[in-house]
Amino acid sequence: AYPSQLGLQDASSPIMEELMNFHDHTLMIVFLISSLVLYIITLMLTTKLTHTSTMDAQEVETIWTILPAVILILIALPSLRILYMMDEINNPALTVKTMGHQWYWSYEYTDYEDLCFDSYMVPTSDLKPGELRLLEVDNRVVLPMELPIRMLISSEDVLHSWAVPSLGLKTDAIPGRLNQATISSNRPGLFYGQCSEICGSNHSFMPIVLEMVPLKNFEDWSLSMI
Amino acid sequence: MQWSSKKKPPLSSDSFHCSVWAVLTWSVVKSEDYALPSYVDRRDYPLPDVAHVKQLSASQKALKEKEKADWSSLSRDEKVQLYRIQFNESFAEMNRSTNEWKTVVGLAMFFIGFTALVLIWEKHYVYGPIPHTFDHDWVAMQTKRLLDMKANPIQGFSAKWDYDKNEWKK
Numbered sequence: 101a102y103p104s105q106l107g108l109q110d111a112s113s114p115i116m117e118e119l120m121n122f123h124d125h126t127l128m129i130v131f132l133i134s135s136l137v138l139y140i141i142t143l144m145l146t147t148k149l150t151h152t153s154t155m156d157a158q159e160v161e162t163i164w165t166i167l168p169a170v171i172l173i174l175i176a177l178p179s180l181r182i183l184y185m186m187d188e189i190n191n192p193a194l195t196v197k198t199m200g201h202q203w204y205w206s207y208e209y210t211d212y213e214d215l216c217f218d219s220y221m222v223p224t225s226d227l228k229p230g231e232l233r234l235l236e237v238d239n240r241v242v243l244p245m246e247l248p249i250r251m252l253i254s255s256e257d258v259l260h261s262w263a264v265p266s267l268g269l270k271t272d273a274i275p276g277r278l279n280q281a282t283i284s285s286n287r288p289g290l291f292y293g294q295c296s297e298i299c300g301s302n303h304s305f306m307p308i309v310l311e312m313v314p315l316k317n318f319e320d321w322s323l324s325m326i
Numbered sequence: 327m328q329w330s331s332k333k334k335p336p337l338s339s340d341s342f343h344c345s346v347w348a349v350l351t352w353s354v355v356k357s358e359d360y361a362l363p364s365y366v367d368r369r370d371y372p373l374p375d376v377a378h379v380k381q382l383s384a385s386q387k388a389l390k391e392k393e394k395a396d397w398s399s400l401s402r403d404e405k406v407q408l409y410r411i412q413f414n415e416s417f418a419e420m421n422r423s424t425n426e427w428k429t430v431v432g433l434a435m436f437f438i439g440f441t442a443l444v445l446i447w448e449k450h451y452v453y454g455p456i457p458h459t460f461d462h463d464w465v466a467m468q469t470k471r472l473l474d475m476k477a478n479p480i481q482g483f484s485a486k487w488d489y490d491k492n493e494w495k496k
Contacts, residue, residue, distance in 0.1 A: 102472055102483035103465075110478040110485075148421075150370040224457050230467030233459040266478075290475050 101235075101265075101292065109266040112285045112312075116268030118182045126175055133171075190282055192250035196243070200253075200260030200273035200295070203302035207241055213326050221305045235292045237309045242321045245312040249283045261296035264310055270296055285312040367413075367420040378414040386411055 101109065111117040197208040201218075209215040222236040243249055253262045255273035262281075263270035271281045285291070293308040313321070363375035382390065386407070392400065393408055400408070409416075458464060476484045488495045 102478055103469075105482070110480040110482045148369070152370065224459065227459065230464070230471040232468060233457055287476075287479075289477065 101232075111268070112266045112287055112289070112291060113268055113283070114286070115182070115186055115284075116266060118185065119268045122178050122182055125178060129171060129175060186282070190248045190284075192282065193247040194244065195250040195252060196241070197252045197254070198241075198262055198273070200255040200257075200262065200299070200306075202257050202300050203295075203306045205260075205262070205295075205306060205308060206256075207239075209322060213322075215322055215325050217325065219308070221307055232292070234305060235294070235307045235309070237307055240290070240309040240311040242311045242313060242318055243283065243285070244315040244318040245285045245288050247284065247315070251281045251283055253279045253281060258299045259297045260299050260306070262293070262308060263296040264291050264293035264308060266291050267310070269293070272297055283310070285310075288312050288314065365414065367415045369417065369421055372417075374413075377412045379411045382411065 108120055108123065111120050194209075195211055197210070199206045199208070204218050204220045206216065206218045217239045219237045219239045219241065221234065222231065222238055224233050227233065227236060251262070251269075251271070253271045253273050254277060255275045257275060259275070260273040261270060262273055264283075267283055267285060269281050269283065271279045273279070289312055291310040291312065293310075295303055295306045295308075297303075299306075365374045365376050365378050367374075379386065389404060389407060390411075392404070397405075459468070473484055473487050479485055486495050487493075
């Protein structure tokens with residue numbers, strides 16, 4: 101996120117690009133409908149004409165029944181397309197597990213060795229110069245870029261939600277349930293997210309930071325963390 | 327059964343009583359005002375059910391008699407007087423705009439202004455200081471860091487920075 105941001109963050113994954121385009125399409129439809137309705141309301145409020153007898157208007161009634169159905173189909177088809185796209189089989193190179201706690205995330209990289217660590221928010225008083233308030237964490241989730249990664253998301257206590265907007269990710273962390281998401285980042289960098297399901301007093305203070313790096317850097321990092 | 331020989335109630339042209347005829351008897355029951363035909367000044371009901379003036383004065387009665395003759399003999403003032411017997415407001419009068427909107431807008435702005443005063447008081451007396459991350463220097467360091475990590479480089483933040491010239495794009 102950046103100051104004075106108005107819209108969605110730039111996409112860092114192909115799914116997020118699809119979601120951005122879908123959002124543009126749907127928002128345009130919504131704006132068109134809203135402005136039409138607003139215009140009609142102003143027409144209604146600024147006329148001196150009256151008509152007090154019963155009215156019969158079969159043709160326009162048919163149109164404004166069929167047309168919304170058509171519009172809804174025009175929204176539903178791209179939406180379902182993206183939904184199925186997110187569920188495609190993609191052969192992840194790595195599986196990482198994240199467990200939500202009150203009030204931090206813990207990550208487990210157990211494909212090869214046992215690498216587990218907790219990720220707490222850095223308090224405002226402990227921020228290094230130039231860091232982002234309420235968004236930085238002590239241990240970032242380092243992942244290799246340009247590879248599909250399976251995220252298994254669950255919770256140790258109450259409901260949380262693991263969200264990283266620029267990758268188009270938001271998956272609920274539900275105790276007793278394993279949810280799966282697929283990450284794949286187009287570019288390196290830091291990607292921030294925040295817990296997205298109310299989970300108690302520090303719900304706003306358990307962020308997520310992904311550090312997408314080249315595979316070599318990821319290998320070096322994971323070696324250093326064991 | 328015999329028909330009652332009570333007189334029928336009078337039906338005058340300037341008052342109309344709804345009558346309830348009991349079986350085989352004549353009787354009149356008073357109706358409430360709202361159930362009787364009434365006068366309205368409405369743009370979409372141009373000819374009200376009753377005249378505006380119900381009880382005519384002597385001069386008005388005389389005028390009504392004169393109305394029964396040739397209308398070209400009526401003066402302009404007499405025609406207006408006849409109009410005013412029949413109608414309360416003219417169309418121009420009933421459709422006139424008011425200054426109500428000025429009151430509404432004025433009150434709305436007043437209360438918004440009052441709310442602003444409340445907010446100023448609140449900021450001064452209730453709220454504590456804002457976090458140090460809003461300091462000018464910190465924001466500068468933050469901005470530099472965001473640009474270094476190329477946050478949102480496609481259309482968002484870093485896309486507006488010229489990395490060659492080291493300045494914001496014009």
